[in-house]
Amino acid sequence: MSTVLESLNTSLHQAMTRDERVYMIGEDLMDPYGGAFKVTRGLSTEFPERVLTTPVSEAGIVGLAGGMALRGLRPVVEIMFGDFITLAADQLINGITKFHWMYNQQVNVPIVVRLPMGGRRGYGPTHSQTLEKLFLGVPGLRVLAPSALGNPGDLLERAILEDDGPVLFVENKLLYLQDIIDPSAEAEFVLISNTTTETYAPTYSLTLRDSPPPILTLTAYGYMAELARAAVLKLAYEHEIFCEMIVLTQLSPFESKTLLPVPLLTSIQRTQRLLTIEEGGITMGWGAEVVARASEAVGDALQSATRVAARDIPIPASVSMEEMVLPSVDTIVQAAKKMV
Amino acid sequence: MPDDQALYRGLYRIRRFEETVLNEFSSGLFYGTTHTYLGQEANAVGVLDHLQKEDIVFSNHRCHGHFIAYGGDPRALFAELMGKKTGVTGGRGGSQHIHWKNFYSNGILGSTVPVGTGAALAEKFKDSNAVTIIFLGDGTLGQGVVYESLNLASLWDVPVLFVVENNRIAQTTPIELAVAGEIPPRFNAFGIPTTELNTSDVCEILPTARELIAEIRGEAAPRALILHTHRFGPHSKGDDTRPEEEIKRLHAKHDPIKIHAERLDKNARTIIETEIDAQISEAFDLAKNDPLPAYI
Numbered sequence: 208m209s210t211v212l213e214s215l216n217t218s219l220h221q222a223m224t225r226d227e228r229v230y231m232i233g234e235d236l237m238d239p240y241g242g243a244f245k246v247t248r249g250l251s252t253e254f255p256e257r258v259l260t261t262p263v264s265e266a267g268i269v270g271l272a273g274g275m276a277l278r279g280l281r282p283v284v285e286i287m288f289g290d291f292i293t294l295a296a297d298q299l300i301n302g303i304t305k306f307h308w309m310y311n312q313q314v315n316v317p318i319v320v321r322l323p324m325g326g327r328r329g330y331g332p333t334h335s336q337t338l339e340k341l342f343l344g345v346p347g348l349r350v351l352a353p354s355a356l357g358n359p360g361d362l363l364e365r366a367i368l369e370d371d372g373p374v375l376f377v378e379n380k381l382l383y384l385q386d387i388i389d390p391s392a393e394a395e396f397v398l399i400s401n402t403t404t405e406t407y408a409p410t411y412s413l414t415l416r417d418s419p420p421p422i423l424t425l426t427a428y429g430y431m432a433e434l435a436r437a438a439v440l441k442l443a444y445e446h447e448i449f450c451e452m453i454v455l456t457q458l459s460p461f462e463s464k465t466l467l468p469v470p471l472l473t474s475i476q477r478t479q480r481l482l483t484i485e486e487g488g489i490t491m492g493w494g495a496e497v498v499a500r501a502s503e504a505v506g507d508a509l510q511s512a513t514r515v516a517a518r519d520i521p522i523p524a525s526v527s528m529e530e531m532v533l534p535s536v537d538t539i540v541q542a543a544k545k546m547v
Numbered sequence: 548m549p550d551d552q553a554l555y556r557g558l559y560r561i562r563r564f565e566e567t568v569l570n571e572f573s574s575g576l577f578y579g580t581t582h583t584y585l586g587q588e589a590n591a592v593g594v595l596d597h598l599q600k601e602d603i604v605f606s607n608h609r610c611h612g613h614f615i616a617y618g619g620d621p622r623a624l625f626a627e628l629m630g631k632k633t634g635v636t637g638g639r640g641g642s643q644h645i646h647w648k649n650f651y652s653n654g655i656l657g658s659t660v661p662v663g664t665g666a667a668l669a670e671k672f673k674d675s676n677a678v679t680i681i682f683l684g685d686g687t688l689g690q691g692v693v694y695e696s697l698n699l700a701s702l703w704d705v706p707v708l709f710v711v712e713n714n715r716i717a718q719t720t721p722i723e724l725a726v727a728g729e730i731p732p733r734f735n736a737f738g739i740p741t742t743e744l745n746t747s748d749v750c751e752i753l754p755t756a757r758e759l760i761a762e763i764r765g766e767a768a769p770r771a772l773i774l775h776t777h778r779f780g781p782h783s784k785g786d787d788t789r790p791e792e793e794i795k796r797l798h799a800k801h802d803p804i805k806i807h808a809e810r811l812d813k814n815a816r817t818i819i820e821t822e823i824d825a826q827i828s829e830a831f832d833l834a835k836n837d838p839l840p841a842y843i
């Protein structure tokens with residue numbers, strides 16, 4: 208049994224071992240510190256030449272990594288807190304994600320930018336956000352977010368070694384210490400991992416073992432998948448509402464042909480009800496796009512849809528207020544009960 | 548050292564290309580925008596003449612002169628400005644966003660500086676011995692990411708030459724309103740040795756650039772070259788806010804073509820000019836007849 212943090216750390220070691228073109232770039236990466244959240248621990252000891260601990264220059268290091276990628280290396284950038292990605296937004300949006308297309312497909316930019324995101328650590332308004340929604344839909348950019356399901360490290364390793372385009376890799380901070388949930392060892396849920404030809408990032412579907420047919424589809428990613436899983440249990444045992452849950456690991460781009468991952472569509476067609484759960488702010492969020500796509504894809508088969516997300520205010524530092532802003536197991540349960 | 552005739556060819560080729568662009572913009576054949584290199588030709592020719600095959604150039608919005616001096620095909624650049632399929636980037640990038648071989652440009656001011664620094668660092672890691680040249684204007688010195696990059700380039704001994712083309716103006720804003728203090732200390736503060744030249748004479752730029760590029764290649768460390776220069780044309784097209792007398796004065800005193808022409812006899816000059824005029828007009832005509840992209 209390993210944690211999400213261990214899984215990610217192991218995969219970084221493996222990626223650097225397997226491919227000499229992989230470089231690790233970020234602030235305070237050197238051992239013994241090994242990065243603010245310790246995801247890069249041990250790398251600077253094992254690969255001193257390929258771990259670059261940097262000045263506090265988010266735009267500079269993301270741009271620099273973009274240039275390294277243009278010239279055939281495979282840099283991985285750690286942004287200490289995902290909130291700081293706004294400083295590098297120009298490098299991503301007006302540069303790195305455009306080079307392949309605007310230079311007429313003559314170049315590739317294989318760069319992974321890792322973003323520790325999310326709240327519930329009391330870090331306050333500028334160190335607790337879930338900002339990836341700002342980057343969803345940016346052409347030429349893949350946005351991935353592992354959860355505790357399956358193999359987060361494998362997802363990261365494939366992004367580093369196999370993806371020839373830019374990737375934002377969103378790591379919720381609360382996931383780091385969670386144990387990984389292995390589908391084959393899962394007792395309460397039937398957990399199925401699905402992949403498509405469009406991406407290497409899997410979509411997971413979960414239903415309670417030996418339960419009646421689900422009447423509601425929940426979809427979530429990252430740490431919200433953990434809360435949603437707890438909500439599914441509560442809904443079943445306390446309210447006799449049975450749900451199917453679909454967990455995405457690729458947030459952007461969406462499937463070009465089917466609009467949404469097929470397991471999600473199939474589930475919506477079965478239950479006719481869709482509840483989206485995300486930690487980012489509700490307005491113009493991931494859930495809004497999922498609901499719009501679900502409606503376009505299944506038409507009248509979608510009877511009702513609801514979004515659970517953070518309120519549109521900054522994340523407060525105080526634990527009591529933080530809880531009032533972010534989605535919780537309770538808010539998910541309440542939203543689900545209203546739908547059936 | 549290239550001979551005077553070759554240099555004249557290089558300068559005059561850019562001049563004719565850019566004059567054609569400005570003159571023909573009103574005919575509606577070009578689409579979008581342009582920033583001509585008129586008056587600054589000696590910078591591109593003087594700096595890029597020393598490049599080896601593996602060397603890299605990061606250019607900016609004012610990239611036509613850099614591209615042509617790098618060896619880029621005028622027809623492909625005309626075609627790009629017309630949005631044609633045969634353009635440098637197939638009509639996708641337009642005037643400011645081109646890529647060919649080891650030449651890259653981007654229209655976001657300053658954004659190329661970290662990317663170019665990263666490219667240079669990658670080449671250092673790969674032991675390719677390549678030097679990277681990054682062109683930027685005086686106005687671009689207002690961008691913060693430039694200084695993040697200078698810091699990184701110096702900390703990590705990145706083999707890069709920062710070339711500031713100081714034409715003392717950014718679009719319509721004179722340097723007095725945009726750049727505080729002096730330019731060289733901005734580089735010196737990061738420990739980057741800086742050379743300044745105040746000339747439009749390609750024969751003065753050439754040896755200095757050669758020396759700097761050799762130093763960078765030898766030591767794998769950054770250098771800066773500040774070229775005080777003059778923009779003859781509008782910022783883009785027809786948007787010059789400067790008095791006409793000032794432009795006339797610049798032409799009279801600082802024209803790189805005229806300065807270098809003095810070194811050639813009249814006969815040799817006429818031969819070169821006739822040859823290049825024909826080349827450029829042929830390139831233009833070919834591009835004009837090239838097809839627009841039919842799909843995306």
Ligand SMILES: Cc1ncc(C[n+]2csc(CCOP(=O)(O)OP(=O)(O)O)c2C)c(N)n1
Nearest residue numbers: 609654655656684685686687714716717718
């Ligand atoms: C980030 C950004 N801001 C503004 C512009 C618009 N713009 C294009 S060129 C220019 C002036 C640039 O001046 P300078 O760096 O001195 O270069 P020059 O045009 O003189 O060659 C401006 C403001 C831009 N392209 N990118």
Ligand SMILES: [Mg+2]
Nearest residue numbers: 684685716717
């Ligand atoms: Mg200028």
